Amino acid sequence: MELAAASPVIEFRDVAYRVGGTQVLSGLNLQVMKGETLVLLGRSGSGKTTSLKLVNRLLSPTSGEIRVKGVSNAESDVIRLRRGMGYVIQDVGLFPHFSVERNIGLVPKIEGWSEDRVRARVQELLQMVGLPADIASRYPHQLSGGQRQRVGVARALAADPEILLMDEPFGALDAITRDEVQREFLLLQQRLSKTVVFVTHDLREALRLGSRIALMEAGRLVTVLAPAEFLRSTDPLASAYVRAFGEGLGSAANRGTS
Amino acid sequence: MNFFGFILQNRSQVLELTLEHLRLVGFSTLFAMLIGIPLGIVIAHRPRFNKPVLASANIIQTIPSLALFGFLLPVPWLGERADRLAILALTLYALLPIIRNTYTGIRGVDPAIVEAGRGMGLTESQLLFRVELPLAVSVILSGVRVAVVISVGLATIAAAIGAGGLGEFIFRGLAMVDDRVILAGAIPAAILALAADFGVGWLERRLQRR
Numbered sequence: 001m002e003l004a005a006a007s008p009v010i011e012f013r014d015v016a017y018r019v020g021g022t023q024v025l026s027g028l029n030l031q032v033m034k035g036e037t038l039v040l041l042g043r044s045g046s047g048k049t050t051s052l053k054l055v056n057r058l059l060s061p062t063s064g065e066i067r068v069k070g071v072s073n074a075e076s077d078v079i080r081l082r083r084g085m086g087y088v089i090q091d092v093g094l095f096p097h098f099s100v101e102r103n104i105g106l107v108p109k110i111e112g113w114s115e116d117r118v119r120a121r122v123q124e125l126l127q128m129v130g131l132p133a134d135i136a137s138r139y140p141h142q143l144s145g146g147q148r149q150r151v152g153v154a155r156a157l158a159a160d161p162e163i164l165l166m167d168e169p170f171g172a173l174d175a176i177t178r179d180e181v182q183r184e185f186l187l188l189q190q191r192l193s194k195t196v197v198f199v200t201h202d203l204r205e206a207l208r209l210g211s212r213i214a215l216m217e218a219g220r221l222v223t224v225l226a227p228a229e230f231l232r233s234t235d236p237l238a239s240a241y242v243r244a245f246g247e248g249l250g251s252a253a254n255r256g257t258s
Numbered sequence: 259m260n261f262f263g264f265i266l267q268n269r270s271q272v273l274e275l276t277l278e279h280l281r282l283v284g285f286s287t288l289f290a291m292l293i294g295i296p297l298g299i300v301i302a303h304r305p306r307f308n309k310p311v312l313a314s315a316n317i318i319q320t321i322p323s324l325a326l327f328g329f330l331l332p333v334p335w336l337g338e339r340a341d342r343l344a345i346l347a348l349t350l351y352a353l354l355p356i357i358r359n360t361y362t363g364i365r366g367v368d369p370a371i372v373e374a375g376r377g378m379g380l381t382e383s384q385l386l387f388r389v390e391l392p393l394a395v396s397v398i399l400s401g402v403r404v405a406v407v408i409s410v411g412l413a414t415i416a417a418a419i420g421a422g423g424l425g426e427f428i429f430r431g432l433a434m435v436d437d438r439v440i441l442a443g444a445i446p447a448a449i450l451a452l453a454a455d456f457g458v459g460w461l462e463r464r465l466q467r468r
Contacts, residue, residue: 082379093374
């Protein structure tokens with residue numbers, strides 16, 4: 001199913017999500033284009049994680065629809081849908097009883113890849129995320145936080161999905177490690193050009209990694225801006241973010257101008 | 259004649275009753291696992307059922323064992339053979355620790371891990387068999403361990419309804435006011451309980467970190 005380059009890979013159409021009496025999301029219209037990194041920026045409770053989980057159908061919208069590659073989520077096979085997108089979360093969620101190799105190779109294996117092919121793919125991915133080959137036989141509890149996070153990214157990339165969903169993946173790392181994995185992410189993204197939806201509350205991270213930044217507040221999409229535009233924006237909320245994060249942001253938005 | 263002399267002299271009967279005892283405990287534990295583990299899995303995934311199921315298992319646990327054996331005696335197919343009845347009663351008693359530990363074990367799996375698995379596109383059964391059960395196995399087994407130890411003790415009472423097992427010696431000894439006979443039942447039962455405790459404990463440790 002080939003689609004024109006201009007058609008969005010992920011599309012939110014008038015999406016609302018309500019749980020109990022709380023309106024978590026309302027009137028969300030948003031398009032994610034092929035190969036871009038769209039950052040959902042907002043504080044906790046703004047609905048950014050909810051939006052992400054609607055994409056891989058961990059949640060279903062109360063109204064409206066989400067279309068992935070032109071097909072409404074409600075009509076697609078949920079297992080196929082999820083296997084077509086990598087998912088990385090802040091707590092990583094590596095399987096503690098599996099070695100690194102089995103963690104990364106799980107989806108390819110249940111997709112029926114041969115053992116040799118899985119092993120080769122695991123090695124390729126470890127190299128891609130900057131981990132040594134001999135880490136494959138270790139268990140998650142034997143790894144540092146940064147290593148675990150890289151394994152999480154490798155696992156999400158395992159079956160070569162077109163889409164990556166990342167929910168504050170680097171939020172729990174120390175500043176130096178975070179800087180490292182962000183840089184690696186940019187390099188990786190240059191090479192792979194996945195369609196990425198990236199959730200964060202950190203403006204600096206958003207400016208650095210995002211092609212576009214979707215600013216959310218209280219369940220609504222406030223505005224969608226490229227990093228350089230974001231810094232110049234007169235939107236009260238956007239400028240409040242810029243003020244809160246202070247000096248030196250201009251250099252963070254290195255990709256917005258290039 | 260001292261206790262050891264008595265055991266030696268009656269060794270074939272001691273062995274026979276021990277095997278009978280093992281059979282009662284073995285079958286009842288097996289049945290309790292076949293019922294209790296799936297039930298524990300269901301209530302871990304459907305919290306709506308957890309209260310009624312755990313409450314029922316709890317109530318069974320509070321029925322005095324002798325009374326339960328007595329209650330079941332008039333039930334048609336069961337009452338015909340005392341060992342059937344004993345196995346059913348022991349199964350009912352073994353349910354609670356197995357259901358509760360399965361429930362606790364599965365609920366105890368880090369939600370982030372389950373969510374990551376679901377987000378990766380694992381089906382619910384792949385999630386259960388590859389993630390939840392392996393991570394819960396040591397908690398489930400410690401429930402089985404408690405169940406086995408309880409059953410070994412309770413099975414001695416099955417002799418009161420003629421189901422055999424090491425309780426025969428105990429009841430006979432009580433009737434004869436002969437400590438040796440009581441001990442010939444009690445000591446092998448205690449050894450069985452310890453051995454079962456050790457055996458399942460060993461399995462539990464082996465499966466914990468692979």
